[in-house]
Amino acid sequence: MSRAAERLKLLIHHLDRPPAALSAAPTSGQTFTHSHSHQLRYTFDTGLLTPEQRLSYEENGFILIKNLVSENDIDKFRQEFERICRQEVKVPGLVVMRDVAISKSEFIPDQKAVSKIQDFQEDPELFQYCTLPQILKYVECFTGPNIMAMHTMLINKPPDAGKKTSRHPMHQDLHYFSFRPADRIVCAWTAMEKVSRQNGCLVVLPGTHTGTLQEHDYPEWEGGVNKMYHGVRGYNPQHPRVHLEMEKGDTVFFHPLLIHGSGMNQTQGFRKAISCHYASADCYYIDVKGTTQENIEKEVKEIANKKYAMGDQITLKDTWALRGRLVQGVRTSL
Numbered sequence: 477m478s479r480a481a482e483r484l485k486l487l488i489h490h491l492d493r494p495p496a497a498l499s500a501a502p503t504s505g506q507t508f509t510h511s512h513s514h515q516l517r518y519t520f521d522t523g524l525l526t527p528e529q530r531l532s533y534e535e536n537g538f539i540l541i542k543n544l545v546s547e548n549d550i551d552k553f554r555q556e557f558e559r560i561c562r563q564e565v566k567v568p569g570l571v572v573m574r575d576v577a578i579s580k581s582e583f584i585p586d587q588k589a590v591s592k593i594q595d596f597q598e599d600p601e602l603f604q605y606c607t608l609p610q611i612l613k614y615v616e617c618f619t620g621p622n623i624m625a626m627h628t629m630l631i632n633k634p635p636d637a638g639k640k641t642s643r644h645p646m647h648q649d650l651h652y653f654s655f656r657p658a659d660r661i662v663c664a665w666t667a668m669e670k671v672s673r674q675n676g677c678l679v680v681l682p683g684t685h686t687g688t689l690q691e692h693d694y695p696e697w698e699g700g701v702n703k704m705y706h707g708v709r710g711y712n713p714q715h716p717r718v719h720l721e722m723e724k725g726d727t728v729f730f731h732p733l734l735i736h737g738s739g740m741n742q743t744q745g746f747r748k749a750i751s752c753h754y755a756s757a758d759c760y761y762i763d764v765k766g767t768t769q770e771n772i773e774k775e776v777k778e779i780a781n782k783k784y785a786m787g788d789q790i791t792l793k794d795t796w797a798l799r800g801r802l803v804q805g806v807r808t809s810l
């Protein structure tokens with residue numbers, strides 16, 4: 477037995493319960509603890525992850541799977557993205573974002589004007605990404621069997637316009653989410669082309685998923701910051717950083733407390749990635765009033781009120797429940 481496998485066996489002790497039992501446990505609001513097995517709280521044994529992979533996620537908060545999505549699928553997603561940019565298809569609920577550096581200039585219907593689209597759950601072509609069986613097989617290791625696709629994005633990081641606005645500040649995705657428990661949420665992020673330090677790959681701080689949700693706010697960047705791009709206030713700049721350089725089709729799965737961001741795009745190309753945040757359908761909504769998430773709730777509500785034109789009635793919970801889609805199992809709670 478390898479060293480990792482031995483350690484894992486020790487960690488699990490005699491207590492490796494099936495996913496269903498485990499995924500039910502957190503709905504009480506408690507993290508999974510047991511007198512003999514506090515350590516293995518982030519993953520389930522579905523037979524897919526090797527002991528080494530499980531340990532790696534437990535310790536680092538992310539796992540990179542090479543070549544998980546086919547060229548053919550990625551090319552389909554790219555083509556659909558381009559059709560959306562050219563305004564040949566209209567997708568209900570879709571949010572189209574432009575980089576702040578060009579947000580006041582005239583809109584040209586071209587991919588060069590779009591830095592990101594969000595909430596593509598109503599686009600059948602793009603939503604195929606969220607239902608790919610090879611992705612869901614991994615997702616299940618983190619969420620358990622009942623899986624909701626909660627948040628979707630296609631990021632088209634533009635060549636930096638010279639003001640460093642193409643950066644995404646270091647943040648924890650959980651800051652944006654009003655459902656819990658965090659350990660039953662995971663992001664799948666797939667490179668749609670080679671991503672490197674040059675074109676602004678993901679940068680992660682391994683192990684930070686074991687911490688708590690930090691206070692987030694706009695970073696003080698001279699050249700401006702994109703709407704809602706909050707960053708962690710005062711994270712430790714000495715913490716080891718890992719640049720996730722990836723090939724087309726490579727996919728990283730990461731925990732919503734993992735501190736991550738992405739660097740400047742110093743190339744002339746538009747760096748593309750597609751992602752989905754999944755959660756166990758057994759998760760529950762929380763009220764963020766009185767927490768560090770109040771600032772983002774306020775911004776989300778302002779935008780949602782415009783988008784859904786429902787006045788002040790809409791709650792943060794509604795905005796999630798409206799967007800979430802069941803992709804496996806039963807919609808038990810979310």
Ligand SMILES: CC(C)CC(=O)SCCNC(=O)CCNC(=O)[C@H](O)C(C)(C)COP(=O)(O)OP(=O)(O)OC[C@H]1O[C@@H](n2cnc3c(N)ncnc32)[C@H](O)[C@@H]1OP(=O)(O)O
Pocket residue numbers: 571572573574575576579580594627649652701702703704705706779
């Ligand atoms: C886990 C995950 C959630 C993590 C993240 O994704 S972090 C980033 C989250 N970001 C978002 O959710 C972005 C959401 N973005 C949006 O909703 C939209 O792009 C909006 C900012 C509302 C703009 O959309 P829309 O209203 O259609 O665009 P308009 O061209 O009419 O502009 C309206 C006013 O917004 C300004 N604006 C547009 N894009 C940006 C930008 N990138 N950064 C800052 N300000 C921006 C624009 O200049 C305009 O301002 P005024 O003319 O009203 O002063």
Ligand SMILES: Nc1ncnc2c1ncn2[C@@H]1O[C@H](COP(=O)(O)OP(=O)(O)OP(=O)(O)O)[C@@H](O)[C@H]1O
Pocket residue numbers: 643644645646673676677679695707719736737738739740
């Ligand atoms: N001054 C800063 N304050 C906060 N976060 C920063 C700052 N500079 C960079 N970052 C963040 O660090 C991460 C990496 O960005 P950066 O632009 O430094 O790229 P990089 O990948 O380190 O490339 P290089 O160092 O080669 O330019 C991004 O998430 C970025 O937003």
Ligand SMILES: O=C(O)CCC(=O)C(=O)O
Pocket residue numbers: 629631633644649678736737738749
């Ligand atoms: O693709 C990127 O640059 C990362 C984006 C990101 O982390 C996010 O939108 O939450």
Ligand SMILES: [Fe+2]
Pocket residue numbers: 647648649736
């Ligand atoms: Fe993120």
Ligand SMILES: [Mg+2]
Pocket residue numbers: 739
């Ligand atoms: Mg740097």
